[in-house]
Amino acid sequence: MNTEEKDLEKEMRIAEKRSVDPDDQLHDAPAKGEVISDYFSFNEIFARILSTADHELNASNRYLIWSGLAAGFALGLTFLARVTFTEASGEAEPLLLGNLLYPVGFLIIVLGRYQLFTENTLTPVVLVLTRLASVVNTLRLWVIVLITNLVGAVGVAILISSFEVLTPEQQLVAIEMGQKAAAESWFDLFSRALFAGWIVASMVWLVHAARDTISRIFIIYILMYFVGVAHLYHIVTSSVEVFYLALELSSVDMLPLFSSFVLPVLLGNTIGGVFFVALLNYALFAEHEDSELFKTYGEKLCWRDWVFGKRS
Numbered sequence: 001m002n003t004e005e006k007d008l009e010k011e012m013r014i015a016e017k018r019s020v021d022p023d024d025q026l027h028d029a030p031a032k033g034e035v036i037s038d039y040f041s042f043n044e045i046f047a048r049i050l051s052t053a054d055h056e057l058n059a060s061n062r063y064l065i066w067s068g069l070a071a072g073f074a075l076g077l078t079f080l081a082r083v084t085f086t087e088a089s090g091e092a093e094p095l096l097l098g099n100l101l102y103p104v105g106f107l108i109i110v111l112g113r114y115q116l117f118t119e120n121t122l123t124p125v126v127l128v129l130t131r132l133a134s135v136v137n138t139l140r141l142w143v144i145v146l147i148t149n150l151v152g153a154v155g156v157a158i159l160i161s162s163f164e165v166l167t168p169e170q171q172l173v174a175i176e177m178g179q180k181a182a183a184e185s186w187f188d189l190f191s192r193a194l195f196a197g198w199i200v201a202s203m204v205w206l207v208h209a210a211r212d213t214i215s216r217i218f219i220i221y222i223l224m225y226f227v228g229v230a231h232l233y234h235i236v237t238s239s240v241e242v243f244y245l246a247l248e249l250s251s252v253d254m255l256p257l258f259s260s261f262v263l264p265v266l267l268g269n270t271i272g273g274v275f276f277v278a279l280l281n282y283a284l285f286a287e288h289e290d291s292e293l294f295k296t297y298g299e300k301l302c303w304r305d306w307v308f309g310k311r312s
Helices: 003-018 042-057 061-089 104-112 117-121 123-129 135-162 168-182 186-209 213-229 237-248 257-288 292-297 303-308
Strands: none
Touching: 042 123, 042 135, 042 186, 061 104, 061 135, 061 168, 061 237, 104 186, 104 213, 117 123, 117 135, 117 186, 117 257, 123 135, 123 257, 135 237, 135 303, 168 237, 168 257, 186 213, 186 257, 237 257
């Protein structure tokens, strides 16, 4: 067989291979894999988010108050951890070592199922976007959780200041942290808080996609450590820093901090969580809206009930 005949035979084999039905080419491929079967699909993750939101929106005011206070106090441990590790490592400000235990408060909150405002920029919002819960009930949840989180932040700052938990060296580190945060411009606070809200809401989404506690711990740690290292601002953890500053220095008044610090961070966290995660994922949800997974939450509310209804 000469060279031309060999080339012709080779081209015929290639053409024959291309003409085979693509489905027939996969007859040796596994229909189900051990790794892929461990994943939740998008609509399954969304359904888990809706289930959590349904529980939160139907919670009593009393439950939300105590749970929100517990979350505020838990994030005081994040403040303590940053101060302690920053001073021990010799860093001028919390960096790679100083932020090693930044996620500790978030681990307590997420695994303990306490109510944190920045988590609630995702879960209840998706239920409202699907018109399965009312706007007014979501506002009830937001207001109670936000106020109790901040009351908890003030309370833990008072405890740390009153009981002198920190050594003199650690006190200096804590004051410097608070001064740096309080000195930021309104727009810088908002911008850094925007990304923090995005990350926290993404963390909540991924936690619902995880199947075991170890995976959840890893997700929480990595994302919250990133928030600390990137010097992003969280409405509760950062508020503890500036509230402690106001308690330690008579030259700093606490009340003005609510407009100059708390407000821009609050707006940034809220917009970051609602827009970048809740709204974008809701846009993807449109393709799965008729899934059986979502029919367990009842019929969609009429527009009047959606706006003014009292319960989800």
